[in-house]
Amino acid sequence: MMSTVARNKSRFGVANIILAISIGILIIVVAVPVLLIFINSFWVDGKFNVSDVLRILSEPETYEALLNSLFIAAGVTVMSTCIGTFFAWLVTRTDLPYKGFMKVMFLVPFMLPSFIGALAWKMLLSPRAGYINRFFMDNFGLEDALFNIYSYGGIMAVETMYLFPFVFIQVCGALERMDPTLEESARISGASLLTITRKITIPLVMPSIISGALLIMLYSMAHFGTVAVLGVENGIFNIPTLIYERIHQSGGSFEAIRTGTVLATVLVISAACIIWLQNRILNKGRFQIIAGKSFRPVEVKLRGLRKPLLVICLLYIAFTIVLPTATIFLVGGLRTYGLPMTMENLTMANYKFILFDWQLTQDAIRNSILLGLAAAVITMFAGVMISYVIVKMRVRGKGFLEFLGMLPFSVPGSVIALGVILAWSGKFGINLYNTVWIILVAYIARYMAFSLKANSAALEQVHDSLVEAARACGASMWQSLRDIVLPLVKPGMVAAFFLIFLPALRELTVSVMLYGPSTRTIGVAIYTLNEDGETVYSAALAGIALIIIVAGQTLIRRYTNTKK
Structure with missing residues (x-):
């Protein structure tokens, strides 16, 4: 005892x-x-004291940085969601050749720092010194650069290259677990591939799509590296880069830190809203996509589209992974x-x-x-x-x-x-x-x-x-x-x-x-x-x-x- x-x-x-x-x-x-x-x-x-907070938020630079954060995050989220969902569907539900290799390669950007990717694209597509722009200007007699990476479009494109795996991973998991009998029933009833995808497949995996998309928005809103490398030089600031600039330029003065804390509060509130929305969607938007028996999803036969889609995948991998990585090592x-x-x-x-x-x-x-x-x-x-x-x-x-x-x-x-x-x-x-x-x-x-x-x-x-x-x-x-x-x-x-x-x-x-x-x-x-x-x-x-x-x-x- x-x-x-x-x-x-x-x-x-x-x-x-x-x-x-x-x-x-x-x-x-x-x-x-x-x-x-x-x-x-x-x-x-x-x-x-709320008046100081409102004053800081109403300053032109602050207001512009807030809008830039929302605009860039929205663009990156839309593009990443479309690309990630498309590639997830290709490698899980079709007879695309070399799917295992493709799946591994599409996850590589998830491991690499996006600011290093931004550095590589700066070397390739800066208006005057970029190697790709110089190639076109020297060989085709162009006076102006063909591409300008120092732009909203350039920032969004680079962030998309490195953030789409958030959606890709989530949608792959949902598609691999989904009961294929729902799609088979529609196919037997005479529905086309496009109709099945639009009315059955996408609605069933929508919670995973939205979950990945919200993660991308959360990450993009708070992202520093890409905007710092590609945006600041052209006067494009988001909230994190503005916080850094204010504190860095002032040497850590009280006013700069106070401005930074107000902007940081905006980021915290934005993050809380995104996470709340994600949990609400996942909790209330659940769909029964997993059956009580084991199964292998039926592969969609691409037929004549197999080789063109394979070429598209390989070109995407070469353009977004191989090219910038090789550029880093060669320029180094x-x-x-x-x-x-x-x-x-x-x-x-x-x-x-x-x-x-x-x-x-x-x-x-x-x-x-x-x-x-x-x-x-x-x-x-x-x-x-x-x-x-x-x-x-x-x-x-x-x-x-x-x-x-x-x-x-x-x-x-x-x-x-x-x-x-x-x-x-x-x-x-x-x-x-x-x-x-x-x-x-x-x-x-x-x-x-x-x-x-x-x-x-x-x-x-x-x-x-x-x-x-x-x-x-x-x-x-x-x-x-x-x-x-x-x-x-x-x-x-x-x-x-x-x-x-x-x-x-x-x-x-x-x-x-x-x-x-x-x-x-x-x-x-x-x-x-x-x-x-x-x-x-x-x-x-x-x-x-x-x-x-x-x-x-x-x-x-x-x-x-x-x-x-």
Whole structure:
């Protein structure tokens, strides 16, 4: 009897410790920075002040940036949704050749940083120096450039290339699970392929289409890199780039930070509305598309359209993936930007200089790797602990914990960065500004949701009876967690590690707001080198970043396949 009471007390004590630490981590890392955004926006000298907020929002630059954000996000969402849905239908429901290869290639943009893609298209389609424009002007006698990438259309096109996988992934999953008897019945009744697609297939997968589309809108509204590379030079700002410009140009003045917090509040409210709308559609717009038996979807015979559609897919892959990637590596190898891409003009000296001789880029690579490793390890273990509270413990308020953990995923990176600046620049006696630590704190907040998702899924598979059996045999709560739970959730922890480490390596939106003279990351170094006119070195560093990212993705796949 006494041993049972002791075990219960021990379990209660451990549970409370885990709960208290979990709450503390999320409040310090997530809740305080986000809360300070709202406080700084609406309170001045301890008084509620709406007039300043309205004044800032009514300024011409602010108003224009808001409209630009909405306009660009709307255009990217429409184009990405159409492209993603079309390619998802092709690779899942038709007899298109090489579908497996196509599916893998259409997911590649999901892994690559879009701001590096924007950098590549800037090299190809800038009005005067772009290689494609120069080719047409030199060979066809054109006085004006054929394309202008520094435009709304250019920004939308580049973002679409890298964001359409959000819809592609969701629609592929829905189409693969859909009961084909609905379409077969319509076909037997004499309906044409177009009628079946329009009246049956698309309505059934509409929740997945809309879910992916809203994710694209959320991401595009908060996106910094593409607009910074292609828009700012032509006076096109969205909300994140305007926040950066105001704070960067003023040296972090109070007025600039206040303007930034007001704009960040707009982003938070927009994100909340989009997520609310997404949940409402998914909850109320569910359709029964999965039958209670296994089945293989019937393939639509493309007949004479097989080869033309295959050519379209290959051209799209070549144009959106191969061409910009090859451009990055080739420009990175040029002796001087602007020279023709011939063998005598190419050299490996730029890559050697960046990796072994230039302190700036060496520091950037080292900072990114160390920050990525530190953020991944800390967030991985913190995520396991918080996930354990959410999944396994019966305590009040764990829903609030889950909300806090997932909040940074739905909040734009520029908001997280601004909140961290407000929280850790001396306000509470701790000043981390212009140090590597403030970037680390922001990364932990930014990627906590990734760790929670991966570890929660792993913990769901661990039955409570295993821990109860260990406790019945006399093991303490700590021993049960260490010897049973942690080994069983190790695959989820490893997945969480890579899900955090790789995005942290290529991160730009948060880092560009927080870096100091000696704390540049790879993303920041690529961006600032490009801004300073060091195009060749910027491209070379971008090429090295792509190699690191692809190598990391290969390791993830190998590890995942081995575990399966």
